[in-house]
């Protein structure tokens with residue numbers, strides 16, 4: 011009888027913890043759309059032999075969807091096979107569906123890659139002045155778009171672009187793998203992204219974007235292959251994904267120096283949950299381009315292995331803007347160069363016209379429930395002399411070093427806030443707090 015009761019209680023707690031209803035998710039902000047109308051890329055002459063160029067097939071299929079205007083939209087099916095193609099634009103009310111074994115592969119013909127205008131909030135291409143190459147898969151001014159399937163692959167074949175960057179022969183800023191601009195109600199799920207020329211997934215000036223069950227892969231030495239960069243966007247939900255790239259796994263941004271300040275479009279309501287990955291740079295980042303402001307960010311249940319900086323909030327003079335109400339919790343990191351870094355001297359400038367008096371205002375950053383092993387340095391929290399960072403709250407943090415039980419203490423300057431149960435014991439600027447209310451936000 012006793013055994014039966016124990017078994018029963020174990021079963022009950024099992025259902026409590028794992029029943030689907032109890033899994034916290036933000037994905038409800040964009041309901042999944044199932045479309046009755048379906049077409050296949052093969053209906054438009056698409057050939058998945060890895061050699062035939064399918065640019066015309068993709069553009070014609072999407073032109074058809076745009077002009078059919080079926081109620082409920084249209085699904086474009088990509089069957090198993092390797093579909094080489096140039097970049098193409100999506101349209102509203104469509105699903106791009108990659109079957110198991112389907113690969114959409116970017117052509118390496120960089121000479122004919124379309125150019126588009128720089129983003130107004132950046133004032134130039136990110137790495138080169140002037141325009142920028144259009145993303146491999148692009149959407150501007152769209153709504154109700156889904157990219158999904160059975161874990162097919164979108165492959166940017168970035169190596170040729172990385173080499174141009176290394177050899178300094180890039181005429182313009184490299185293309186993102188996927189970019190949505192000025193769009194809303196977007197879902198990206200169950201797709202593998204690999205070898206992006208530049209950032210992988212870039213929603214900019216968007217709202218209501220769900221990215222989940224994605225895998226993003228690029229070599230650790232591939233330059234600027236950020237995983238997901240929500241940029242001047244609101245209500246972005248990133249969940250249940252694995253990201254291993256050559257740059258930040260997720261970096262929340264909002265424009266660059268005087269251009270971002272003038273454009274003034276913040277990122278807000280960003281959730282990052284159950285993300286695992288590796289990067290020589292940051293795991294979870296805010297910045298460094300935050301000139302339109304970044305607020306209301308929640309990152310939780312994050313697992314980082316072999317990472318440069320586990321949690322990184324970065325900004326600079328000339329950025330202006332604000333960073334406020336950022337919460338990062340339940341982080342496990344193993345083998346990190348730095349655990350936590352919050353700093354006001356990171357990142358470069360678009361040009362020398364930035365205003366050195368445009369200082370960012372950083373207030374209300376809570377980092378809690380962090381466990382690290384093999385963390386070389388705990389990190390640093392370094393505000394700006396004329397704009398100290400306030401409301402920095404650390405609690406229940408344990409960062410173990412490489413050799414000893416704790417890594418060297420956090421260094422601080424120009425910050426205020428509180429700390430509770432932090433190992434190693436942090437700088438005196440944060441150490442004075444009482445236990446209660448240690449993490450109440452002050453903004």
Ligand SMILES: *[C@@H]1O[C@H](CO)[C@@H](O)[C@H](O)[C@H]1NC(C)=O
Pocket residue numbers: 069098099126144148150
């Ligand atoms: C794709 O969209 C971009 C930006 O909106 C536009 O400049 C370009 O002409 C479009 N390309 C095609 C083939 O429609």
Ligand SMILES: *[C@@H]1O[C@H](CO)[C@@H](O)[C@H](O)[C@H]1NC(C)=O
Pocket residue numbers: 159160161200223224225250251
């Ligand atoms: C696709 O990958 C996700 C994990 O990223 C997994 O949860 C899902 O079951 C996979 N789907 C298929 C059809 O293989």
Ligand SMILES: *[C@@H]1O[C@H](CO)[C@@H](O)[C@H](O)[C@H]1NC(C)=O
Pocket residue numbers: 279305306307308335337
């Ligand atoms: C702070 O951000 C969280 C999301 O992380 C949000 O739920 C909350 O409402 C925000 N607080 C304020 C005061 O805006």
